[in-house]
Amino acid sequence: MKLTSLKLNNFRNHAKTEIELNPEINLISGLNGQGKTNLCEAVVFLSKASSPRTHQTSDLILAGQNSANIQASLAKKEGIVNFNFNINKEGDNEYFVNGNKITKMSELAGNLATIYFSPQELKIVTGGPQERRDFIDNDISMISGAYVNLLNRYEKVLFQRNKLLKFEKDIAKIIDTIGVWDIELAKTASRIIKIRKSFIKKLLPFAQVYLKELSENKEELNITYIGQPGEETEEIYNHLIKALEENLERDMELGYTLIGPHRDDIKFELNQTDARSFSSQGQARSITLALKLAEMKIITEELGEPPIMVFDDVFSELDTKRQKKLYDCVLGTQSIFTGTTFKFKPTTEFSQFKIVSGAVKEKKVKNT
Numbered sequence: 001m002k003l004t005s006l007k008l009n010n011f012r013n014h015a016k017t018e019i020e021l022n023p024e025i026n027l028i029s030g031l032n033g034q035g036k037t038n039l040c041e042a043v044v045f046l047s048k049a050s051s052p053r054t055h056q057t058s059d060l061i062l063a064g065q066n067s068a069n070i071q072a073s074l075a076k077k078e079g080i081v082n083f084n085f086n087i088n089k090e091g092d093n094e095y096f097v098n099g100n101k102i103t104k105m106s107e108l109a110g111n112l113a114t115i116y117f118s119p120q121e122l123k124i125v126t127g128g129p130q131e132r133r134d135f136i137d138n139d140i141s142m143i144s145g146a147y148v149n150l151l152n153r154y155e156k157v158l159f160q161r162n163k164l165l166k167f168e169k170d171i172a173k174i175i176d177t178i179g180v181w182d183i184e185l186a187k188t189a190s191r192i193i194k195i196r197k198s199f200i201k202k203l204l205p206f207a208q209v210y211l212k213e214l215s216e217n218k219e220e221l222n223i224t225y226i227g228q229p230g231e232e233t234e235e236i237y238n239h240l241i242k243a244l245e246e247n248l249e250r251d252m253e254l255g256y257t258l259i260g261p262h263r264d265d266i267k268f269e270l271n272q273t274d275a276r277s278f279s280s281q282g283q284a285r286s287i288t289l290a291l292k293l294a295e296m297k298i299i300t301e302e303l304g305e306p307p308i309m310v311f312d313d314v315f316s317e318l319d320t321k322r323q324k325k326l327y328d329c330v331l332g333t334q335s336i337f338t339g340t341t342f343k344f345k346p347t348t349e350f351s352q353f354k355i356v357s358g359a360v361k362e363k364k365v366k367n368t
């Protein structure tokens with residue numbers, strides 16, 4: 001899929017930005033604080049109606065304005081998809097895809113898939129478990145509306161179970177009624193865990209290849225899901241039901257559920273050593289990039305066409321050899337790279353834009 005045009009109105013510091021994107025590589029340059037990340041954020045926002053930088057969509061509106069608007073045209077195998085997103089200070093946001101109003105976020109899945117890399121994404125490797133759960137959930141959500149629904153369902157059931165644990169003072173009553181929630185919880189949870197495990201299984205071989213390519217070393221990456229054991233849903237379900245029962249006393253003491261996909265983790269290992277605790281900054285960066293490129297492969301397989309790759313400020317941390325490698329890795333995929341300068345330009349087709357104070361000032365196109 002390729003974004004052909006992008007129009008921003010009052011989005012962050014972009015009062016009015018209109019760009020025609022190159023179907024291959026797009027280089028967005030500009031000094032610090034000019035609006036490069038803001039532009040990346042707009043592209044990512046179109047894919048999931050949420051920002052990688054803020055949970056408060058009102059932050060996205062240009063200061064002093066009441067609403068922001070993003071419009072874009074996406075060329076896909078099956079035709080053009082038009083996006084029109086209104087972000088409102090007061091009242092609900094309105095998201096239209098081909099003129100149809102999106103009522104459930106699961107309806108967005110499968111439309112526009114973006115993979116976003118920024119230096120902050122290193123937290124996937126170095127941050128807490130929540131970062132890794134978000135990473136995997138975001139990826140799967142991009143290709144499966146059913147998974148989005150499962151996550152929503154899980155959250156609701158978990159909320160009910162926690163409510164019972166926290167507010168019911170009569171222990172006998174908890175023991176009497178919690179079984180119903182346990183069954184519901186384990187049903188949804190086991191499906192979520194099964195999907196996450198299958199995703200990791202697919203991701204790993206690609207990530208291993210990309211890591212070797214980017215880091216030019218023989219480091220062996222391994223990824224393990226840390227949660228209930230079992231490969232099939234039924235097996236995971238049985239383990240989970242048992243674990244919930246065994247932990248009930250502790251859950252009652254704490255007033256919330258300690259076991260389930262909301263507490264699971266993903267372990268990245270380099271040569272059998274936990275990457276979270278032991279990897280260097282450079283290694284964490286290479287793992288993160290390898291994961292993002294592996295995601296690109298999986299999404300391409302699932303959707304039948306590549307997602308859009310958004311690399312915000314990736315080059316400030318990569319030597320020219322790796323920059324070239326990265327251009328090679330995304331060949332044939334539409335990609336957006338931002339940076340203050342581009343010392344090393346692609347040898348293939350690309351467009352270059354310059355942003356000054358939220359306005360696109362300059363454009364160069366190189367066709368090969």
Ligand SMILES: Nc1ncnc2c1ncn2[C@@H]1O[C@H](COP(=O)(O)OP(=O)(O)OP(=O)(O)O)[C@@H](O)[C@H]1O
Nearest residue numbers: 012013032033034035036037038059060061062063
């Ligand atoms: N809602 C908003 N209204 C107006 N301006 C905003 C809003 N949100 C952010 N900005 C401004 O946007 C600018 C930052 O833009 P952005 O993060 O895209 O910069 P950048 O070009 O990526 O810079 P860097 O190279 O430092 O990463 C800041 O000046 C900030 O004040």
Ligand SMILES: [Mg+2]
Nearest residue numbers: 036037312313
């Ligand atoms: Mg930036």
